[in-house]
Amino acid sequence: MSVTTTRPVSPASSMTGSGYRTLWRWHFYAGLFVMPFLVILAITGTLYCFQPQIEPLLYQDRLIVEPQAAPRLSEDVLLNRARKAMPEGALSTTATINQDPARSAEFVFRLPSGEKQSVYLNPYTGELLGTLSVEHRFMQVDRMLHRKLLLGKPGELLMELAACWTLVMIGTGIALWWPRETTTLRETLWPHFALKGRALWKSVHAVLGIWLALGALAFVLTGLPWSGSWGKQFKALATSANLGAPPGSWGGLPMQSTLPGNHAEATPATTAHHESTMESMPGMTMDDLPLPTMPWAVGNVPVPRSRGDDAQGRFPLERVVALMASLGVARTSGYEIVLPASATGVYTVSYFPPDPKQERTLYIDQYSGSVLKDIRYGDYGAVSKAVSYGTSLHMGRYFGLANQMLCALISLGLAAMAVTGCVMWWKRRPARSLGAPGRERTAPPMRAWKAGLVFLGVLFPLMGTSMLAVWIADRTLFGRAAQRLGS
Template sequence: MSTAETVTRTAPAATGAQPGPQSGPQRGYRTLWRWHFYAGLFVIPFLVILAITGTIYCFQPQIEPLLYPHRLIVAPATSPRLEVDALLAKARGAMPAGAVATTARISSRADRSAEFIFRLPDGRKQSVYVNPYDGAVLGMLDVDSRFMQVDRMIHRKLLLGKPGELLMELVACWTLVMIGTGVALWWPRERASLRAALVPDLTRRGRPLWKSVHATLGIWLAIGAFAFVATGLPWTGSWGKQFKALASSVKLGSPPGSWGGLPLHSKVPGQPSEAGAATSHEAASGMESMPGMTMDEMPLPQVPWAVGAVRVPGSPDVGAPGVKPLPLGHVVEQMHADGLTHGYDIALPTSPLGVYTVSYFPADPKLERTVYIDQYSGAVLKDIRYGDYGAVGKAVSYGTSLHMGRYFGVPNQIACAALSLGLAALAVTGFVMWWKRRPRGTLGAPARERGAPPMRAWATGLVVLGIVFPLMGLTIVAVWLVDRVLLRCAGPLAAS
């Protein structure tokens, strides 16, 4: 017996319902409705949170200057900008002893301050903002307490760490179930016209009105919402991380050669290779910007998805007599000569083994770049571009840019906001429908139908979903068990 057959065990006929294809829902309708109900009941509160936080984060470029104008915004001046190393020195002078500069954010906008990120002795990260014209320190912000960072962490993990991250991943997966079952429930049947299915009937009152609005809104949003949720899944901390590793291992994600193709440590003169490797590993475990770390572990605000699993190389000239590290300004000039002038981040080397790591994550995925530069010689150890990605990496890059509202500017932001808030509206209207229908003192799950069809396609879809998303598969089994054991005696309800 299939999964769908099992969950559709017979129930008493709904009051007032007459047999016949035109007087009640089609066979299998209640099975789909029951799964739609469970998916919606679980995701409703979290979907509203995802929608609100996602919409806010989508408009980060417009919101942040309004929140921190005295730190981020400066008056453009006719005088030339100070050298980046002079600005870094000013920022370092404002930090307590023991603070380590980890990241420089490079911007050529005349009205923007220079930003440097430091790791404090207690492990916290602090941004320092400096006027690029006179070197005045404009202020500081705790990186993890910054409004947009808090919003992003709520969106990704509800500020609950790994458990919250897994929970939000489940929410995304169950939202896909909710969308799929919703479309199946909406699909025009019998005498229903397509126009009636696509346009809400505002002449209705009470729950029928809510149902009409919910159904038509859902179908208008279905394709975009499905793509919207799916493009966010590669960034999840559990499945997304494994998916990235799998795509890279079959040369469809990270660029070929990035797994093991770069030196992970340098051989320090006078030491055997094994000792150098041990030194590198020990240093990497306690410091940032170290060789052997993946790009996702680097002190960078964001990196392209396709290079997240790439390991950072080491500087081959480490320890050579008379060799001194190059200043940050040299790297900035080097990148400027190579066509990169604005909107990128540089992870600074914080040990003799480290390299300058340049991460460019623009709105157009085809322009993404990740560059590793030897801190002593200035040699480019690796320059990874969009053309080096595998097919999956390229697809995810485009999906990410669209998901974040970056690819085609403000219209993309508006489209993302409409999808996010539309999903929130679906959650709210679905809750109201349930509340109006729910018998007092019961959960109000739709009744099982008598003589349900096998629905093999639906059962196969659930199995495939559970295999692709193992955590989701466990919850599908859990929901089935709860439905079979705890909710076995759910009473009949009038047809929707």
């Protein structure tokens, strides 16, 4: 009795002429471009997810204090002591409010040189604990590396382009992995560790990629709205379609602020209903304010004016904090108050908690303490609500440590994908050649694939331009040198 052994047919051999090599070729180009950026995004993104744990370890002497039974000093007293610690000409810009008994008080100043510096004080004694450069603190450098490669606008565009090309890499990767012929489900979802050499690397790469595909797609789609080019255009489009910022928050329509409770005696700071018809400060939007983070929906919202004058005296900072407590803005998780920068400036309160439904942006008249605008999650359009949830998940904030661990797992998995892809390319790369996969003998129609590329090119114009450049380079520079290689 003879036994015939049938070897599974490799996709490369079984799909000749059906588009496999075209998909592989585009997957190769996308991966070659994305790989280094993917490693940077993975490492910096993982670090940033654990910012709440990392920063107190790095700057324990400035961020952490011993809780005391004595009452905390008022925010105005602490701010005045912080001012005395700064050089002449330094301007206070932001107060970070955090009532955690073990955290220090923080105020941000703009120095005469233009640099921003955080000042930390013991909230119980007013003792100066130290300062940190806002731009050069570890997590800010990590964040700017994640968003812009520390290269400013060019780096921001490169990162946006890498995110877009990741979509091509995911789509082609799934198409290449898709089970065919004798391939079993187990073989597609678990690596073949009995293999050796490049075949083993390919098996690990393919299986790891399919497990991470959904997470990678989620990372890209939740990160792109924050990008500097496409993200700003997308936000403007969502706003114009009433799907982004709440109606009236960018122009002349009034927005009503409702304070909780039934007040028998109304005061300017606790009016039950207040309608603001005030014009915005020319050219001043939320994105222009010195805030490290804020809800995505309010980035384009113009900042209103205070309607009093200097003769009235400024509404104290500690009363702003007390007002926020009465309005239900949590202090234990922390929020920022941008201080008035001029006679017509306002206190801008930005509350950006892990739960998107609790997001708040408020504008307080610096003289009367009146609430000029109170923008909440319920005021957002559908797009902004979705982006808010996506942002919280993307940053590992929504469901605590488990969210952080999930983000880290996906990020480091994507870094492993970049490494395995690089090893596979290096093992098959001919000497003195790019090693791009060979073309089909006869070009298949692949109408769905072409339509998908056109759709991505239209949706992301920067990517569309780069795809055209890659297609031209493939036809001219790499066309003759490309070799038909086995999978």
